[in-house]
Amino acid sequence: MAHARLVQLAIAVPAAIGAALAAGAPALAYGGDTTPPTAPFLAYAQGYYCGVLIVGMNRATDNVTPQSQLTYEVFIDGAPFGPAVDQGSESGVWAWFQPSTGGPTLTPGQHTATVKARDAAGNWSAPSRSWPVTGYRC
Template sequence: MTRHPARTATVAAAAALTLVAAGAPAQARLADRTPPTAPYVLYADGLRWTGGCLPLTIGIQRSTDNVTPQPALVYEVFADGVRLGALTDNGANAAVWGVLRFTRPGPQTVTARAVDAAGNRSAPSNANVVTAYAC
């Protein structure tokens, strides 16, 4: 069997590049220390007509991140500092929106934070005072 040094070196280099490329996303996540930009709450409202108790309808302008793609960011939503839940970006709309539940009735300050794939959290969004209506 005849060996071709140039072909052997090319195959070895391609295999090494494949291994490096496969490990790059994990390394990038570990090295990512930069938080996403702060989101902006476009609207937040406690609606009486929505099914269920204490509903919060919220729309958030998307954040950006230096590593995590925009559709992969998660948005944590808070009312008076209490985490109500998280919204994921489905990538289909200009904003991220959803319905969450308040933990108590009455006026509350609603904010959001973006979280990237490395777990970095943005600064809080603008604040909106929303009244939560009981059932």
């Protein structure tokens, strides 16, 4: 008859790593990645009638996260506006914000658009170059 033995195992974890794990630090899941992606190159931004905004950029790169897994956020006047989605197209990453379909509205007037990339560890790139955009009323 086989006998089961209970073996107790202790793993020593340095205090800094244990504290980071307890805090849910995402960088540890990616080998301690603390290097941000390169800033995306904002190539196009234009405001349209009724608060529509279209933004296009070249992809960023990262030292750990594959390019297809980077995420992008559009900022208007320094505030988060909405995500840009990489569709895997050779033409880069595009975002089309249309208020009539529930998207955010580019308010009338002059604004500045920038974009940042984020890697899987949660590191944000520097902002892209800024691009002036105009919001138009309906």
